[in-house]
Amino acid sequence: MMRRLFPHPYLSVTLALVWMLLVNRWAVGSLVFAIMIGVALPWLIAPYWPNTARIKAPHRIPGYLAIVLADIVKANFAVARIVLFTPRSDLKPAWVTVPLDLRQPEAITALAATITLTPGTLTCDISEDGRALLIHCLHAPDPAAVLDEIKTRYEARLKEIFA
Amino acid sequence: MNHIIIAPVILPAVIGALIILWMRSDLLLQRVFSIAGTMLLLGVSLYLAWLASSGDVLVYRLGNWAAPFGIVLMLDRLAGLMLVLTSVMALAVQLYAFGSGWDRKGWHFHALWQFQLMGVCGAFLTGDAFNLFVFFEILLIASYGLMTHGGGEMRLRAGVQYIAFNLAGSILFLAALGVLYSVTGTLNMADMAARVAAMPEGDTALLRTGAVMLMLVFAIKASLVPLHFWLPSTYANAPGPVAALFAIMTKVGVYAIIRFFTLVFPQDTVIESVVMDLLLPAALFTLVLGQLGVMGTRNLGRMAAYAAIASVGMLMIAVAQFTPQATSAALYYMVHSTLAGAALFLVVDMIGARRGDLWLRADGIMPGNAMIAALFFASTIAMAGMPPLSGFVGKLLVLDATRAAPGAVVIWGAVLVTSLIAIYGYARAGSLVFWKAYETGPVKAVIPANGAPLWARIPTKLETHEQIQDLGDAASPTLAFVAVWALLAGLVALTVFAGPAMQFAEATAAQLHDPAGYLSAVLQGQEGTK
Amino acid sequence: MSPALIAALPFIGALLPALLIRSGRDVAATCCATATAIALLGLCLHIPAVMAGEVITASFQWLPQLGLNASFRIDGLGLLFGILILGIGLLIIGYARFYLGRREPVGVFYTYLMLFQGAMMGIVLSDNILLLLIFWELTSLSSFLLIGFWKHLPEGRQGARMALTVTGMGGLAMIGGMLILGNIAGSYQIGDILAAGDAIKASPLYLPALLLILIGAFTKSAQFPFHFWLPHAMAAPTPVSAYLHSATMVKAGIFLMARLWPVLSGTPEWFYIVATTGLVTMVLGAWIAIFRDDLKSLLAFSTVSHLGLITMLLGFGTEGAAVAAMFHIVNHATFKAALFMTAGIVDHEAGTRSIARLGGLRRLMPVTFAIGTIAALSMAGIPPLNGFLTKEMMLDQATQATWAGNGSLIFVLATLGALLSVCYSLRFVWHVFLGPQRHDYPAHPHDPNPGLWLPPAVLVVLVVLIGLMPNLMAGWLVEVSAAAVTGTAPHPHFALWHGVNLALILSVIAVLGGAVLLALHRPLLAAVLALPRPNAKRMFDRAAQGSVRAARFVTDRFTNGSMARAFTGFALTVLLCSTWAFSTGNYAGPRRDMLPVEPVPFVGWVLLMVATGCMVRFHRNRFLALVLVGIIGVIVSGSFLYLSAPDLALTQISVEVVTVVLLLLALNFLPKQTRVEASETRRGFHAFVAALVGLGFGALAYVVMRGGFDFAPISEYMLANSYKLGGGDNVVNVILVDFRGYDTFGEITVLGIAALTIFALTETLMTGASAQRLASWQYDMRRAGARHPLMLVVVTRLILPMSLVVGIYMFLRGHNMPGGGFVAGLVVSIALVSQYMASGYAWAMERNHVPYHALIGAGVMAAGITGIGAWFNGLPFLTSAFGYVKLPGLEEFELATAMGFDLGVFLCVLGAVMLALNSLSRIARAAGGTVNDQPMDVDPSQTATAGDR
Amino acid sequence: MELLLSSAIGMMTAAGIYLILRRRSFAVVLGTTMLSYAINLFLFSTGRLVVNQPPILRDGVTSYTDPLPQALVLTAIVISFGMTAVTVMMALGAFLEGGDDRVDMPRADRELPQKHEAASDDDDDAGGRA
Amino acid sequence: MIGEILVAVLLVLGGFFGLVGSYGLIKLPDPMTRLHAPTKAATLGVGSVLIASLIWFPSQGMGVSWHELLITIFLFLTAPVTGNLIAKANMHLTWRKQDIPPPAKDKDWATFAER
């Protein structure tokens, strides 16, 4: 019953928040409307999102986000340095295959997005069975280290968050 | 305010919307609603024409906004006349589309038809320059759909040209409106007229530019040479009833020229020389080229198309005089050429349906059909301006109205010489199509399959994707004949009642050439508006 | 009987056989004969009055504005012609009944014949020259049908066309002439015109009017140089020839000259043009007739010759000549109709009209021989037949005429004409009936049944009787008609014997010379055939064909289907006309100061210019071109933002994206490259034209932007009242949904129709040639395996609801801030499209339960109903209302009817965009594209469970 | 600023015209798109250029740019989008039916195919082809 | 004042990263490496600017506007996807299958799979 009414509870919250951010007016009327949207829209789009993400530890999300954000800032400096100062000839791009323990599409996507947003790595593809990600590194003298960082720093954390 | 004034726009819009909402796959319902709608439209138009015939100019202020800030609809004699003409013609042609089975050769014929009528009626009624643009676009976009109804290579190719050329025309329209707005600061036609009349002498360059650009836009719609390029292939390749309906489309351009250059830019304003210097030569060239096309073409469909061009030339010769007498002659000729052009296109379609193609070729086969031959004869007589049909009367009226005009000799010469050209062209075409068949003897009719285009099929293609089908596939051939006869009956009526018809035309012309009533109807007495 | 009714009777008669088309020859003939007989009777009832000098008129108002009235008159001239037309018509109707075969469409024939008869009666009874013109053209049309009646004969078609063209040309010239005439006289009534003779002759427009009218008359009456059509009209069935080309149509020109004789004749112009033309025609026609092999052709040229004779007489402009002309009209009609019918009998019975294959029919067809001989002798002018009478009168008149001071030229030539006339007349008798009987006639000749020979016999009796008793039989008629022509009261006395005078001597010379000439016929014929002769038919054909080719050349030059040419014409026309209009007006120079250039817009400008330049340079790489379109769109929309138009920017960028999606969908099937096709010069020219137009339009834009308003723009009112009366802060939105909501109503309709059109087009593509092409479609691009990438699917699932939120937000705030139904509709549809792109058409479509068609319909209806709602308050369509609502616990918010309208906009936009994109993407299904039932290429959570099992 | 905008309008117009003069429907679509941009900017500019005064009523602000041309341009944008969509579809249809994306009408539109040329007669049999 | 400094710093930072991102687009040697520059640098570039804006308005007493936050979230959400798709496009267009390490034996990357 609850699942029929709220097919995507996290989405409902997100959408209500988005509405509040949009109207940019923290008043009762807006909140009522935000709740209406939070209820109605997920229900409306449920057919397009049949199996919702199963999250077991939502409280770990902020921490994860903080790490990612910090990494993004670092990444940017790193990339900037490479772009500006590394001569073309010194550049060592590399392909890295990341075998996946994650199975939920949402979880894999979260990992892939993290990889892309952080230093010098970019998620390029997924294997045809969905059990590995293909990463391209802008400048990776040691590809194994990259793989290790991804597995331990990000995937492990995501495994804790997603069921 | 009389709400019926907006009915010619709302009625087809609602019927079109209803058709796509609830009956988009039920042809029978569509036919019933669509034809009933057009009949109702005819009734409404007659009522409005009757209202307008009193000589009052009726204003409908949309959204209850005061002019010139909101959009107004204007009902005067000219608008009433055009509405009646449109609905009469549309009803007959629609019956033909039903009778010939054209309406089942593709989707949405009736919805597009209604929207087309909405666009045309809206264009005739509006009193706002930009709104005219909008309704031009409505009638154009519906015409794109109708023009390519049924598909086929040539039709689509012609459609691409048609749409591209008109797109350019629409862009020019916007440019002209922009220029005019930048000078006058208004879009309401009556208000614009008042401001044009009061325009300081030092600011006329832009005004003239805008006026000329606007005229060129309308010239495209009217297919005046050298802006006529889009017409021959479009009309020749359009489905018969659609081409017939398009007979009113060129008239929308003519209407707009008459409207703007009697109301907004009358002859005694700064625009003076603009019109006469450009319009009359263009009209003459149009007439000559159209009639040459009638004679020179090898295809009946193109012949009818060139006939349409020629009739616009003739019409514009009268319009370009901008005298009450010439305008009334033009109005008479407009009614005539619309009905006659529609009839010709329908007859040509009948021939194409029975003969398989429209080429004028020695081995063409037209099974002896006295009825179609008679219809062809009658409609070409009408188009050629031969007696006893109204074309001759119209021609006399135009000649009479231009006799004192500058360049009268050229006008008369062009009209008379091109008449001869057209007579020869029609005689040649008719004798090839109808008489020559007797040499080879009657042969079984080749009926193109559903969706097969009217344009002349190359025989190799005939073998590959057309089958021989019996006439039973068409919905009701009798109805198709009735439709054509009805149009011709209209011409006969126009001839017999030429006197009363001209009385109305003269009253209309008088109203047009003295726009004071129009102006005061719009700009004064706006109690109760926002 | 009213003249109008007399003129109308043949038309009524024409209707009957058309209505009774299946009831056979007898019924048709009877109907027509009855109608004709009644008309003739009615006409004859007026004889006493006309004899007494009355003019019987009847007039109905038709088109008084033009001076065109249905006015009819019966005077002597009309009476003469009316009797001829109806009387001979009656005989022809009988003759045709027996002439035409059982299987021929007799009903149609009689309809045409009666139409023609009616048209002729109309001409001769008209009292209004415009009305006369109408009937005049009708004779051309009906004779076209009659000449081409035998559709299986190419000569019939060609002859008909030639006759129509030549007489049609004359008719058109006459329109001009008549209008001028009426203009000078101030009326188109014949009575008024006849009264204005002096004014007309004095007018500077007399000569043009004369020339134009004479062209009409000459073409109709086959006068040189327009004579050539008549022989070719002989392809018509003989009753037609006998009727049209002896008594009626060819006499219409003569009638016209006679009708306008008081107005136009008597001037040197008239004399020299008309008399000379008649003289030349008379001699030339007779000369040619001598050598014709076809019996009907011989008669045709003899007709040409005799019409020349009458024309010459009218041209003399004297009363006596006019009398002679009138008399000869009667005589010629009688003997020539009889001759044509005789020729028809010969053709009918012997199976040929070729004189070379005839001869010796005297004994086989004695009755026919007798009829033919008497008629031919009359034509030769042998006493005591009626032809002799008028030949004498003609020669007498000729002796009195001088041509440019030369007193003998005319009568010498006239005698020559008479001599030649004797020759061909005798030849008709000699070469057909006399001589040895042959054994090789194509058929077995014998006298026909009386139905065929009685009508010519009646005429031959008249020929004899008029010859013997001219005053009793025809004199009175000639007298009244001549009186009507000249406007005086001539009292001629006709007699066979005038004593020995110059005319008689000339006549004798003519007869003897003619006989001698016939004796010399064989060597003469050989000599003539050896001479080069102009072939009128070939010349006409060449001219016609040349005109057709020229017409085709011109039209093809102008409209050869080339878009580039058409567009160049368009662009240059617009440029030249606008430039001319601007330069002929007053331009006082810029009035507004320029805005300073800031760095950001400058960068945008550089970007725009470069991108546009690249667009032109690289447009052949179509994908790149699309990317550049994206860039330009972004910059244009940025410019709108910069220049205080946020609503525009939102709309522009949304439309931009949808357009790109649309173009990408299409490009999938189109070639990815545009080949270079135009030559360097051509491209250069195009670039030049483009640059000129660009320059012009740019300059116009500059002038507009620097210009000031002379009048306050109406938008000031809108700014002032947007909130007060429209209830919205976003003036643009209030304009869209309120001030000019009607425009928007039209605009969404356009969008809806566009989608419907796209849908309908796709449907037809699924059945036509394209369906076959698509069925075997080979993609020209290698395709990657990433159909529905996992990441894309997951993220768009999140984007969809978020975009919907944005869409709702845009919709709700539109009235007060940038946004509105249109943008909202686009945002939502783009969000939906992203779902389609991510998870595929089939999968997404399966989850969509809203028919897009219905959305469009609902949108138009919603907007319409909101508009109509105002009617219930007695207010016009689209009158808006708004109010502020306060729900308990919440702050006040605004409700406006304009929102209902905006909802219509939203629905219509959503439906239209989705329907269009859907339709386009369906094409790929027809191209063999498979559909997916899974939303993503690989779903590890699914495969994992599958693997675990 | 006015100079920048008008030169951009001119440039886009020229590009649009040049593209329309190419012989392929895709180029024509690109060209009309360019022309649409140009005309939208032009029509917009008839309200004269104003920076940072969007026509959205705010307290204390009295000067706004002319909103009317903006509304007109909005309508024009939407309409030209509909038109473009139909053009694209029609061009695609013509390509799929005919096998090429030329915009010029083929000769077969106005002339008999060569095969029949011999049998055709311009003027019936009058031309003397017996 | 602090707000102003912060905003200025963020603006400079944003401008710098924006420029670097786009510069990388033209400087880096091949399509795959070029992909790295803008997807990250431009994200932070525009992100900084958005944060600057988020700070600026309240610091000027014009009320807080959360829209910038929304845009930032949106960009961060979508950038990986565009990066992924363009990378796939590059793989598809310019890379041979054998030059990229396979995910596992007998398995292919999705882009190279037959679909």
Add this chain to the structure above:
Amino acid sequence: MIAYALAFAYGCFGLAMLFCLYRVVRAPGMGDRVLALDTLTINVIALLTIFGIDRGTGIYFEASLLFAMLGFISTVAYAKFVLRGDIIE
């Protein structure tokens, strides 16, 4: 100070846009072009935001939001086209 920062940012993003344009036009493959267009859109968003700070108005945020959304979707469309030809399949 803020003015200098703004000018600097304007300059950076303006220049960045030109770089993007260069890459759109001069690119070995279609992937680069799509990437450059995507980057260009992002730069425009940045410019709009800077402009909003400069002018002290929040009126441009909706546009930025829409640019972000639509930029994403058009990039997806372009890329999907390069990959599959058919963007909706």
